Amino acid sequence: MLSALLHRSTTTKDMHPMARNRALTAVALLATATALTACGGGDSGGSDADGSTLTWWHNSNTDPGKAYYEQVAADFEAANPGTTIEISALAHEDMLTRLDAAFQTGDTPDVYMERGGGELADHVEAGLTMDLSDELPETIETIGSSVNGWQIDGQTYALPFSVGVVGFWYNTDLFEQAGITEPPQTMEELDAAVQALKDAGIQPISVGAGDKWPAAHYWYYTALRECGQDVLEDAVTSLDFSDPCFVAAGEDLQGLIETEPFNEGFLATPAQQGPASASGLLATEQVAMELAGHWEPGVMQGLTEDNEGLGEKTGWFPFPAVAGGEGDPEAALGGGDAWACSADAPAICTDFLEYLLSDEVQIGFAERDMGLPTNPAANDAVSDPALADLLEYRDSAPYVQLYFDTAFGENVGGAMNDEIALLFAGQASPQDVVDAVQAAAGTD
Amino acid sequence: MTPRPTGAHVAASSRGAAGAADRSDRSAAPARPSGGGRRRSSSRLSARTRTRLEIAFFTGPALVLLGLFIVVPVLQAVRYSVFDWNGLGPLDDFVGLDNYTRALGDTVFTGAVVNNFVIIALSIAIQLPLGLAIALLLNRDIRGRGFLRVVIFMPYVLAEVVAGVVWVLLLQPNGLVDAVVEGVGLGGLTQLWLGDPDVALGTVMVVLTWKYLGLAVILFLAGLQGVPEDVYEAAQLDGASWWQVQRRVTIPLLGPTIRTWGFLSMIGSLQLFDMVWILTGGGPANSTVTMAIYLINQGTERGLYGYASAVAVLLFVISLVLAVLYQTFVLRRDNEAAPKPRRAAR
Structure with missing residues (x-):
């Protein structure tokens, strides 16, 4: 803690005074409750004055991704003599924590990941993120509509390199055992499948409600099915949730929860950590299905001893349609990761982003199954059949709605997830969810 | 005149003796070479300065650290708390006391305050009798005493996070705890230990007791070492039973230790964070949320730095008020008693 402080004080002179206040906030919050320990790690990042060094934070900290990005950086350095790229390959949660701290101290890496939505809006409002619209119009054109989630007032601030969608991952073996031949396409069929699985003595669905967002994804999807696209687009900007479709979404979800389809103790189940997590239960064949994003096969592989996950038994189907919903039953819920340059990054940063989104790099990215590429040139390079299916579904969807918590930002999104978790616990009504979101929006 | 020894005389003579010593002290000064007095007074001044410098030197670093990491952050938090601020950009949205009224009106926060007080009460109600009993037991000459002391104290030494993660694994549905409960024929009592809003706080209390009982025991054992042997002997000579000795002699003499432990326990319970964060994260359905967990959720998870500062x-303030009340009403006796022996010793 002291070394961080000393370091900070030596850099104070070239920091905006506001940045110092930000640096102290975390300390202020935590020192007040003195039992809590907190400390920003070492200050890496920061831009080099001569513009020849780029710091790059990413979350591919295991191979093949880690080695691939090292090669990408080396290739870029070779093509641009005099440029050095300093890579920090961080674990995902670590990266998020350190990015938060970096934004508060103003000591940001040059190239970093943006998840879009309200979080990006906050960064843009604080002047921390570079506007790429005039720098990279061709790349933005190539990526197409996927870039929407990273645009604010028509300006583009980050380039998505992987956009995935959420759906049900299921165990084809267990479905067969329960006599389910076709994946459910409507809520009624889902209810029937849940009953069939229960009758066969199989826990139907795992959900990591302990982490809240996996539970919230159910509500997002029922809202996506109940509400028209225009209503949703409106809500994201106006933060007005008075349309009755939002309450209907909660009622649909309540109906599903009442059939008790979830794993034992789901209120405390984590999303992805350990064999008792929602992903772990699916990977170890304790449950038949789980609602999750494109990351699920990779997560499951990490949770099984043979690193195979569910292997051949992995199946996928989209979230079912609800009867009488205004929303498009083909619409997908998803989100992704985008590369952004911090506002004070050297000019060569945009060249690097262009290279990261180039056909060449995106094809390599797809070949290694690191995600769902956004550059259409890389579509055929995806080798994993499950991911290839997902990519097809994504590209044929009329639109991909960004996860609501990301879209609305930490505050409203957090309040939304908290209240949806209470709905899962039977302690909040569909109306409560809407009220809580509306109340949080009022304080935003 | 017949000298009569009177009280006044004795007093005067003793005063005289003191006066003489004083005078001899003073008379020593003129005996020195001229100018010596000035030098002496200047050296006396510099001695005072030196003492001050010494004090500054030894307390300075501590004061600087205290200022940097306690005083300044607290003042900063007070400042942030009157703004609506997401941690980014300038502090320009002054909202006065809105953050405070919002916090006090939020049922999750008030629930957290209640949880904290429940934890304080239960910690003391459970750990005090249990800790005392174990300390009294381990203070007797029983076989394997050293080993038992280590066993009792071990959880307190374990890192919170490590202990928490182990407990989370044990408490999984169909985990080891369930297996043990079923193994002894109490299968009907298995619960969703961490997954049921009605049970989770109780589970957290059990783990907290396991974790912190060792501290109580070790403090009480240390206090027991300070109870002189002859008091026991006297009690035994008077025919007191073992129970009577504990109740009338040991526990009253342990008073200061117990009160100090109570203070530590109370402050620890108020600021409880790490163990609960690992076990439940405040859930399910906010049933185990504490003030510190609420604060971190609102601050770092929601990005409401102004509100979280409030x-x-x-x-x-709650911690400070409770600490002052405890110091004033419970620890006062100990605080008054404490400096006296030291003055006498000097």
């Missing part, structure tokens, strides 16, 4: 200030 919560931090509230937590600070």
Whole structure:
């Protein structure tokens, strides 16, 4: 803690005074409750004055991704003599924590990941993120509509390199055992499948409600099915949730929860950590299905001893349609990761982003199954059949709605997830969810 | 005149003796070479300065650290708490006391305050008798005493996070705890230990007791070492039974230790964070949320740094008020008693 402080004080002179206040906030919050320990790690990042060094934070900290990005950086350095790229390959949660701290101290890496939505809006409002619209119009054109989630007032601030969608991952073996031949396409069929699985003595669905967002994804999807696209687009900007479709979404979800389809103790189940997590239960064949994003096969592989996950038994189907919903039953819920340059990054940063989104790099990215590429040139390079299916579904969807918590930002999104978790616990009504979101929006 | 020894005379003579010593002291000064007096007074001054410098030197670093990491952050938190601020950009949205009224009106926060007080009460109600009993037991000459002391104290030494993660694994549905409960024929009593809002706080209390009982025991054992042997002997000579000795002699003499432990326990319970964060994260359905967990959720998870600062200030004020009340009403006797022997010793 002291070394961080000393370091900070030596850099104070070239920091905006506001940045110092930000640096102290975390300390202020935590020192007040003195039992809590907190400390920003070492200050890496920061831009080099001569513009020849780029710091790059990413979350591919295991191979093949880690080695691939090292090669990408080396290739870029070779093509641009005099440029050095300093890579920090961080674990995902670590990266998020350190990015938060970096934004508060103003000591940001040059190239970093943006998840879009309200979080990006906050960064843009604080002047921390570079506007790429005039720098990279061709790349933005190539990526197409996927870039929407990273645009604010028509300006583009980050380039998505992987956009995935959420759906049900299921165990084809267990479905067969329960006599389910076709994946459910409507809520009624889902209810029937849940009953069939229960009758066969199989826990139907795992959900990591302990982490809240996996539970919230159910509500997002029922809202996506109940509400028209225009209503949703409106809500994201106006933060007005008075349309009755939002309450209907909660009622649909309540109906599903009442059939008790979830794993034992789901209120405390984590999303992805350990064999008792929602992903772990699916990977170890304790449950038949789980609602999750494109990351699920990779997560499951990490949770099984043979690193195979569910292997051949992995199946996928989209979230079912609800009867009488205004929303498009083909619409997908998803989100992704985008590369952004911090506002004070050297000019060569945009060249690097262009290279990261180039056909060449995106094809390599797809070949290694690191995600769902956004550059259409890389579509055929995806080798994993499950991911290839997902990519097809994504590209044929009329639109991909960004996860609501990301879209609305930490505050409203957090309040939304908290209240949806209470709905899962039977302690909040569909109306409560809407009220809580509306109340949080009022304080935003 | 017949000298009569009177009280006044004795007093005067003793005063005289003191006066003489004083005078001899003073008379020593003129005996020195001229100018010596000035030098002496200047050296006396410099001695005082030196003492001050010494004090500054030894307390300075501590004061600087205290200022940097306690005083300044607390003041900063107070400042942030009157703004609506997401941690980014300038502090320009002054909202006065809105953050405070919002926090006090939020049922999750008030629920957290209640949880904290429940934890304080239960910690003391459970750990005090249990800790005392174990300390009294381990103070007797029983076989394997050293080993038992280590066993009791071990959980306190374990890192919170490590202990928490182990407990989370044990408490999984169909985990080891369930297996043990079923193994002894109490299968009907298995619960969703961490997954049921009605049970989770109780589970957390059990783990907290396991974790912190060792501290109580070790403090009480240390206090027991300070109870002189002859008091026991006297009690035994008077025919007191073992129970009577404990109740009338040991526990009253342990008073200061127990009161100090109570203070530590109370402050620890108020600021409880790490163990609960690992076990439940405040859930399910906010049933185990504490003030510190609420504060971190609102601050770092929701990005409401202004609001979280207001919560931090509230937590600070609640802790401070309780600490002052405890110092004033419970620890006063000990505080008054404490400096006296030291003065006498000097």
